Amino acid sequence: MPRTPSRRTALHGLVATGAAVIGLDPFTRSWAVGASDRPLTELPPLDGTVHTDEASLNAAADDFGHIVHRRPAAVLRPGSVRDVVAMVRFCNAHGLPCAPRGQGHATRGQAQVDGGLVIETTPLDAIGSVGPRSTTVTVGAGAKWSDVAKATSARGLTPPTFTDYLELSVGGTLSVGGLGGQTHRHGAQVDNVTELQVVTGAGEFVTCSPVRHRDLFLAVLAGLGQCGIIVGATLRLVRAPETVRHYLLPYDDLRTFLDDQRLLVREGRFAYVEGQVTADTNGDFRGYLLEAVAYGPPVGPAPDDSALLRGLRHTPSGVQTSDLAYYDFLDRLAPGIAALKEAGLWSHAHPWLNLLLPGRSAEALVTTVLDDLTPADLGSGVVLVYPLLRERLHTPLLRTPDDPVPYLLAVLRTTPPDDTVTVNRLLAANRTAYDTVHAAGGTQYPVGSIPFDRADWREHFGPTWRRLATARNTYDPRGVLVPGQGIF
Numbered sequence: 090m091p092r093t094p095s096r097r098t099a100l101h102g103l104v105a106t107g108a109a110v111i112g113l114d115p116f117t118r119s120w121a122v123g124a125s126d127r128p129l130t131e132l133p134p135l136d137g138t139v140h141t142d143e144a145s146l147n148a149a150a151d152d153f154g155h156i157v158h159r160r161p162a163a164v165l166r167p168g169s170v171r172d173v174v175a176m177v178r179f180c181n182a183h184g185l186p187c188a189p190r191g192q193g194h195a196t197r198g199q200a201q202v203d204g205g206l207v208i209e210t211t212p213l214d215a216i217g218s219v220g221p222r223s224t225t226v227t228v229g230a231g232a233k234w235s236d237v238a239k240a241t242s243a244r245g246l247t248p249p250t251f252t253d254y255l256e257l258s259v260g261g262t263l264s265v266g267g268l269g270g271q272t273h274r275h276g277a278q279v280d281n282v283t284e285l286q287v288v289t290g291a292g293e294f295v296t297c298s299p300v301r302h303r304d305l306f307l308a309v310l311a312g313l314g315q316c317g318i319i320v321g322a323t324l325r326l327v328r329a330p331e332t333v334r335h336y337l338l339p340y341d342d343l344r345t346f347l348d349d350q351r352l353l354v355r356e357g358r359f360a361y362v363e364g365q366v367t368a369d370t371n372g373d374f375r376g377y378l379l380e381a382v383a384y385g386p387p388v389g390p391a392p393d394d395s396a397l398l399r400g401l402r403h404t405p406s407g408v409q410t411s412d413l414a415y416y417d418f419l420d421r422l423a424p425g426i427a428a429l430k431e432a433g434l435w436s437h438a439h440p441w442l443n444l445l446l447p448g449r450s451a452e453a454l455v456t457t458v459l460d461d462l463t464p465a466d467l468g469s470g471v472v473l474v475y476p477l478l479r480e481r482l483h484t485p486l487l488r489t490p491d492d493p494v495p496y497l498l499a500v501l502r503t504t505p506p507d508d509t510v511t512v513n514r515l516l517a518a519n520r521t522a523y524d525t526v527h528a529a530g531g532t533q534y535p536v537g538s539i540p541f542d543r544a545d546w547r548e549h550f551g552p553t554w555r556r557l558a559t560a561r562n563t564y565d566p567r568g569v570l571v572p573g574q575g576i577f
């Protein structure tokens with residue numbers, strides 16, 4: 090390990106090589122330094138590789154949002170957890186900021202590091218063995234939820250809660266929360282973790298759980314990467330259905346739609362409840378589609394339409410019902426996303442607005458936010474509205490409104506990335522919407538693009554701020570981790 094404390098010198102060691110790939114040659118065990126072939130004495134020995142080529146740096150300076158671009162000095166593709174430990178220690182020694190990056194689906198530079206190190210977690214994607222009686226599975230933080238779902242459902246088991254989109258990393262969603270249509274029954278993904286393997290900001294490898302290093306466990310789950318890098322997670326498993334019945338129920342009145350959603354999550358009648366708001370031909374967001382899913386055998390009885398839909402006040406004529414294999418239900422967005430990619434729309438900017446509303450004022454807040462929305466400002470995106478059940482949410486840093494049934498309101502905008510005037514206008518609109526919702530006791534779900542400063546974060550974490558700040562001092566005393574969140 091070099092003794093040089095200066096950030097500039099350490100970076101110089103990386104940048105000056107001009108190398109496409111810097112790494113330990115697996116055959117000669119000597120440093121290969123791309124074109125210049127100059128030995129790098131600054132870096133610790135690694136099982137993986139450190140990259141400083143244009144393509145790697147540019148990729149790490151972008152994300153799904155395509156709004157913020159911060160260029161790192163280097164990108165680590167770890168060959169082992171040991172590499173993460175070694176490079177976080179290296180960053181500490183040289184005062185370099187660093188951040189883990191999973192699938193890069195943040196929308197506002199959260200995994201980016203100006204002049205520091207981006208640690209890709211994708212190589213850490215191992216999925217532990219699953220037997221028919223397993224109650225948990227241990228996976229690498231870089232594993233994608235799609236791969237976890239395939240591996241576990243093949244054995245008749247499943248994590249209980251999924252995000253709508255499966256191509257996100259386990260570490261990426263556990264650092265934010267992980268909400269989905271099953272959250273009202275099983276909590277968020279962070280509520281279904283029994284143990285974590287973490288590399289702290291000081292470069293220590295620690296296994297933590299509700300009974301072991303509990304402070305670290307609670308500071309890392311939904312902790313936005315501020316105290317440690319998740320390198321592995323043990324996830325709770327439940328029985329998986331073989332097939333599901335999927336319902337789309339149209340509503341023409343917001344209050345009725347929200348009330349029926351609330352009734353369903355309180356009763357637990359369905360395994361999954363979400364909903365969308367669509368624009369009518371005048372461009373007004375006044376169409377409501379309740380999405381509900383019943384799990385079939387061996388988890389539940391064969392779905393009975395009349396029992397499941399009893400008492401609901403949707404428009405009966407527009408009901409759509411389909412039976413799906415369980416994995417196809419989980420992966421239901423895949424065909425639509427393939428079409429967006431084909432049309433070039435997936436690479437548009439995503440100034441997303443993700444809010445959590447107190448249920449008591451959900452109707453008024455949804456109306457206010459959507460009154461200001463035009464179809465053009467939504468682009469090819471969607472508006473989601475669905476309820477959570479607060480009694481199922483146990484992770485302190487996942488901040489939700491003080492209400493028994495908060496609602497997620499997600500305005501998932503897309504807009505051409507080079508139209509910075511529009512992007513900036515939409516970011517300002519996000520802030521206005523946040524201010525309205527916050528004044529009514531709401532919070533943001535921090536995966537979107539709301540301009541936020543340090544004081545806002547303090548306010549966001551509220552009574553848990555002290556816990557987070559103490560853990561940060563303890564586990565990342567030099568403050569090297571994840572500056573892109575803008576929290577410390």
Ligand SMILES: Cc1cc2nc3c(=O)[nH]c(=O)nc-3n(C[C@H](O)[C@H](O)[C@H](O)COP(=O)(O)OP(=O)(O)OC[C@H]3O[C@@H](n4cnc5c(N)ncnc54)[C@H](O)[C@@H]3O)c2cc1C
Pocket residue numbers: 152153188189190191192193194195196199200201210230251252253254257258259260261262264265266267268269313314317318319320536571573574
């Ligand atoms: C199309 C799409 C659909 C989505 N649907 C949902 C949904 O249904 N429900 C939901 O809850 N969210 C959803 N999200 C949001 C998503 O959960 C978050 O953006 C998540 O952080 C993305 O995971 P990632 O692997 O891409 O993380 P990245 O974008 O790579 O990282 C996000 C943040 O987490 C940190 N981080 C990444 N890995 C780790 C780690 N191993 N340890 C500690 N910190 C880490 C990064 O430094 C960064 O700050 C969706 C996002 C997209 C783009």
